Amino acid sequence: LLKEQExxxxxxxEDxxxxxxxxxxxxxxxxxxxEQMEVNRSLLAPIRPVPAEVLGMIFFEYASDPANRFPHILALVCRRWRDVLYGTPAAW
Incomplete structure (x- = not known):
């Protein structure tokens, strides 16, 4: 009996x-x-086709508003926004 139980x-x-x-x-x-779904969603984002120059102007306008005291928060959205933001010195 013990052997059967063992x-x-x-x-x-094993199962x-x-x-x-x-x-x-x-x-x-x-x-x-x-992860792949997130990549695909980001490819479909409506902001993606906006040229970097236009995005830089938007960031500049955002940073120009005294109410927006932390423009660097934009750099946390995604790699592209970070690159554009830090490539737009007037925005910071």
Whole structure:
């Protein structure tokens, strides 16, 4: 009886190990899909086709308003905005 239970426990543990590996793989797959979705969403953003020069003018206007005391917050939106903002000295 004890031997049967040990065998059963071994089988259950093997199943659990296999399932944990499968769960880990599926979680990694899910993360990769979510990351790709975010990339694709950013490609569809309406601000994306705006030329850097126009974006720089928008940032300058934003920074010119005394109510906007922290224009550097714009640099946190995305890499492109950061590059444009820091490439527009008049905005800061």
């Amino acid at each position: 065998n059963r426990l071994r089988d259950v543990n 659990l190990d296999r399932l944990q590996g499968l769960v880990a793989k599926r979680l990694a797959d899910r993360k990769a899909v979510l």
